[in-house]
Amino acid sequence: MICFNKISVMPVLPKRIERLSELAYNMWFSWNPDAQDLFSRINHRLWDEVQHNPVRFLLNVPSGELSEAAADPSYQTAYDRVLHRYDDYMRRKSWYETRFPEAADRRVAYFSAEFGVHESHPVYSGGLGVLAGDHCKAASDRGIPFIGIGLLYRHGYFDQRINREGWQVPHYPELNFKELPLLAVQDESGKDLFIDVEMPGGTVRVQIWRMQVGRVPVYLMDTDVTANPQEFCRLTGQLYGGDCDTRIGQEILLGIGGVRALRAMGIHPDVWHINEGHAAFSGIERIREFVNRGYSVNAAIEAVRASTIFTTHTPVPAGHDVFTTDQIHHYFSRYYPELKMSRNEFIELGWDPERQGFNMTVLAMRLAGYVNGVSQLHGEVSRRMFCWMYPAVPVDEVPIGAVTNGIHTASWVAPPLRDLFVKHMGADWDEHIADPDQWRAVEAIPDKVLWDTHQQLKERMITRVRERVMQQRRRNGELLPYIQEAANYLDPKALTIGFARRFATYKRATLFLRDRERLARLINNPDRPIQFLFAGKAHPRDRQGQELIKELHELCRDEQFKGKILFIEGYDIALARLLLHGCDVWLNNPRRPYEASGTSGMKAALNGVLNFSVLDGWWPEAYDGENGFVVGEAKDYQDWGVQDADDAHSLYATLEDRVIPAYFNRENGVPGEWVKMMKASIRAIAPRFSTERMVTEYVERYYLPTGTRGRIFTADNGQTAEGVQAFKHFIREHWPKVSFTSVRTLNDSHNLRAGDQLEFDVVVYLEAIPHRDVRVEVVYGKPVDNGITDPQVVPLKFVEQPADGSYRFGGKLTLPQGTFGYGVRVRPVHPDFAQDFEMPQVTWARF
Ligand SMILES: *Cc1c(COP(=O)(O)O)cnc(C)c1O
Numbered sequence: 001m002i003c004f005n006k007i008s009v010m011p012v013l014p015k016r017i018e019r020l021s022e023l024a025y026n027m028w029f030s031w032n033p034d035a036q037d038l039f040s041r042i043n044h045r046l047w048d049e050v051q052h053n054p055v056r057f058l059l060n061v062p063s064g065e066l067s068e069a070a071a072d073p074s075y076q077t078a079y080d081r082v083l084h085r086y087d088d089y090m091r092r093k094s095w096y097e098t099r100f101p102e103a104a105d106r107r108v109a110y111f112s113a114e115f116g117v118h119e120s121h122p123v124y125s126g127g128l129g130v131l132a133g134d135h136c137k138a139a140s141d142r143g144i145p146f147i148g149i150g151l152l153y154r155h156g157y158f159d160q161r162i163n164r165e166g167w168q169v170p171h172y173p174e175l176n177f178k179e180l181p182l183l184a185v186q187d188e189s190g191k192d193l194f195i196d197v198e199m200p201g202g203t204v205r206v207q208i209w210r211m212q213v214g215r216v217p218v219y220l221m222d223t224d225v226t227a228n229p230q231e232f233c234r235l236t237g238q239l240y241g242g243d244c245d246t247r248i249g250q251e252i253l254l255g256i257g258g259v260r261a262l263r264a265m266g267i268h269p270d271v272w273h274i275n276e277g278h279a280a281f282s283g284i285e286r287i288r289e290f291v292n293r294g295y296s297v298n299a300a301i302e303a304v305r306a307s308t309i310f311t312t313h314t315p316v317p318a319g320h321d322v323f324t325t326d327q328i329h330h331y332f333s334r335y336y337p338e339l340k341m342s343r344n345e346f347i348e349l350g351w352d353p354e355r356q357g358f359n360m361t362v363l364a365m366r367l368a369g370y371v372n373g374v375s376q377l378h379g380e381v382s383r384r385m386f387c388w389m390y391p392a393v394p395v396d397e398v399p400i401g402a403v404t405n406g407i408h409t410a411s412w413v414a415p416p417l418r419d420l421f422v423k424h425m426g427a428d429w430d431e432h433i434a435d436p437d438q439w440r441a442v443e444a445i446p447d448k449v450l451w452d453t454h455q456q457l458k459e460r461m462i463t464r465v466r467e468r469v470m471q472q473r474r475r476n477g478e479l480l481p482y483i484q485e486a487a488n489y490l491d492p493k494a495l496t497i498g499f500a501r502r503f504a505t506y507k508r509a510t511l512f513l514r515d516r517e518r519l520a521r522l523i524n525n526p527d528r529p530i531q532f533l534f535a536g537k538a539h540p541r542d543r544q545g546q547e548l549i550k551e552l553h554e555l556c557r558d559e560q561f562k563g564k565i566l567f568i569e570g571y572d573i574a575l576a577r578l579l580l581h582g583c584d585v586w587l588n589n590p591r592r593p594y595e596a597s598g599t600s601g602m603k604a605a606l607n608g609v610l611n612f613s614v615l616d617g618w619w620p621e622a623y624d625g626e627n628g629f630v631v632g633e634a635k636d637y638q639d640w641g642v643q644d645a646d647d648a649h650s651l652y653a654t655l656e657d658r659v660i661p662a663y664f665n666r667e668n669g670v671p672g673e674w675v676k677m678m679k680a681s682i683r684a685i686a687p688r689f690s691t692e693r694m695v696t697e698y699v700e701r702y703y704l705p706t707g708t709r710g711r712i713f714t715a716d717n718g719q720t721a722e723g724v725q726a727f728k729h730f731i732r733e734h735w736p737k738v739s740f741t742s743v744r745t746l747n748d749s750h751n752l753r754a755g756d757q758l759e760f761d762v763v764v765y766l767e768a769i770p771h772r773d774v775r776v777e778v779v780y781g782k783p784v785d786n787g788i789t790d791p792q793v794v795p796l797k798f799v800e801q802p803a804d805g806s807y808r809f810g811g812k813l814t815l816p817q818g819t820f821g822y823g824v825r826v827r828p829v830h831p832d833f834a835q836d837f838e839m840p841q842v843t844w845a846r847f
Pocket of ligand 1: 125126127128130157357500571572573576597598599601603687
């Protein structure tokens with residue numbers, strides 16, 4: 001066998017511009033176009049060739065060109081300006097330091113299986129990864145002491161190519177980490193840092209790399225190192241690749257390895273944010289650490305919960321990893337003794353009775369003090385999905401909150417639009433993104449200017465798309481005329497509808513095809529033509545998703561649709577940007593309610609591209625009747641067939657009656673009504689659906705309280721954690737005896753008027769539980785099928801102790817008008833609980 005090793009050698013940079021290499025190794029460049037210009041203006045072609053990767057650029061640029069730039073006064077000016085801004089960004093006092101000086105040293109560790117920061121760094125598959133990347137960028141902007149933890153995949157996710165027959169062919173590029181903006185982390189003696197993680201087949205050595213995202217470091221773990229046998233090297237081969245064993249192996253690396261990597265670097269976070277269930281094993285490793293320090297296992301669990309927040313990202317059942325008990329046992333049996341847990345106790349932590357397996361989402365929920373979904377609707381759907389964990393808690397009160405996702409504005413705004421924003425909102429517009437007031441200035445952009453800017457972006461997109469289609473056909477060895485005709489595809493005057501996202505079946509990429517004749521009429525209307533652009537990857541094992549791509553590919557070859565419907569291969573952040581800057585309308589028609597949030601529509605809205613979407617995920621929060629369009633109704637369906645038919649019908653009808661007329665109604669060449677909607681879209685959506693607003697919410701609602709609780713629980717060798725676990729144990733033991741002896745209302749329940757008070761007299765038997773450890777309360781709200789909605793809670797006060805173990809509570813409820821339902825319940829309370837239903841124990845009075 002012949003073996004070669006690779007080394008990468010950087011050029012000696014001319015002194016005058018030597019800090020280019022510093023810029024190349026900070027992903028800050030990815031949201032600062034003038035930093036990118038510093039590279040691209042040296043050699044434009046090379047910049048495109050290296051996929052806008054500044055490290056590869058520097059490795060390959062002829063040194064003569066560098067010297068030329070260094071001697072060019074206009075280059076020097078641009079260089080100085082960018083570096084000045086960079087230094088200012090890295091050093092200035094941040095929002096976080098100013099607002100929360102007392103919490104300045106509380107670090108947040110954010111675990112995620114994918115990070116989508118830039119196209120040159122393909123360790124993401126879709127929305128989850130891009131969200132994680134945007135979260136890091138916003139954390140950097142706001143100066144949050146934030147650290148990302150993930151895996152470094154040798155082959156990334158995959159490169160998508162579509163062959164002549166329309167099948168997706170995955171390509172697995174071999175990433176050379178030395179050609180990426182990545183640095184190997186080193187220990188104190190200057191040697192590359194490694195950690196060990198035990199697996200059933202032996203000990204895996206893990207190397208740690210750092211990707212710097214502005215002020216935020218993201219540490220990525222890699223097992224493809226010389227010391228490891230082949231099977232371990234392959235562990236970090238691909239994102240979401242391999243079989244179930246690879247999957248659990250990767251999740252062990254991410255969770256357990258992630259904690260060890262932080263420790264090896266001397267980092268001790270106060271807040272642990274688990275981004276999706278993949279990283280939930282981090283909690284297991286942390287339990288082990290606490291047990292090693294002498295905590296009881298239950299106190300260790302309390303300490304972990306107090307310092308952990310978990311964000312769930314999908315209501316699609318297949319999106320939650322469920323392992324069999326045998327698999328868990330195979331990987332964790334050596335772990336049980338260290339945790340002082342039995343096999344059953346361990347399995348119990350993640351047990352999902354419905355799916356009869358070990359569910360990573362359930363594990364994460366059990367090990368987190370706070371849990372949230374990623375849109376208000378998704379919060380609601382998640383409360384319904386997981387209400388089985390809280391059988392006695394009304395669905396609306398199940399402790400799962402919501403923080404609606406956002407996008408990193410500076411990364412997603414088209415540069416010409418950014419220039420308009422600077423002109424109308426001021427040069428510091430991107431420091432106040434979440435402030436809705438400043439966005440009013442969008443109204444002052446002259447209609448024609450906004451429209452012309454959009455039109456330029458659209459034409460640029462069309463040119464690029466034509467080039468990409470021709471390139472794909474050349475590679476596939478198509479006939480010359482077929483290659484050449486793509487040069488005339490797409491009409492810059494046609495209403496252009498974009499659809500690009502993962503080809504998961506619930507996203508229904510081919511819904512618009514249900515009535516082909518109607519579609520053909522719309523597309524081929526000579527006065528008001530429309531056209532469609534599609535892109536997206538199907539998971540390599542998702543046959544159905546790949547069939548959808550093939551179906552679209554065939555449609556593109558159909559005479560009726562040729563050049564008017566296109567599928568563009570290789571969806572990634574760069575292609576997303578191109579389409580999101582240049583389309584007129586962004587279509588999203590998932591099967592409600594399976595879209596947890598969806599973020600591409602937010603990127604569209606920011607660029608004045610109007611959303612045309614099912615009222616799922618984030619859209620019900622954003623849509624106000626003037627800033628986009630709706631497909632279908634906000635309604636629950638039992639039957640998918642009916643839902644698809646209804647939504648398809650609505651899609652065509654809305655296109656015909658609203659979207660197309662608004663677009664083609666012109667005055668002096670400008671569609672006034674349309675531009676008004678573009679402005680409404682930018683103004684209403686950009687501030688609220690930004691990561692700036694999102695990370696602010698995470699900080700204020702979750703990171704600060706979690707940091708505080710984490711410290712309290714671990715002070716004095718875990719006294720608080722021990723106290724809480726003892727309390728929970730006591731409650732669990734005695735709760736079965738708790739019951740209501742009597743519940744009376746003291747006044748007549750007839751002839752009541754709004755504002756009257758209903759007086760309650762309640763006796764509850766608590767056996768050994770002291771009355772101050774419970775809360776007795778009346779809950780009332782509008783009656784619905786089997787309960788109430790919008791519950792309001794009135795606590796009752798302790799009155800007396802009529803007998804041993806019996807307690808009388810009383811209080812008054814001021815009556816609202818109308819019919820309402822009420823109940824009386826008792827639940828345990830403790831000052832150190834994160835929320836009302838920290839424990840699922842609740843007992844209701846029977847009527
Ligand atoms: C924003 C983004 C997504 C998310 O798209 P959804 O509309 O949320 O499905 C996926 N992939 C890429 C490359 C993105 O930039």
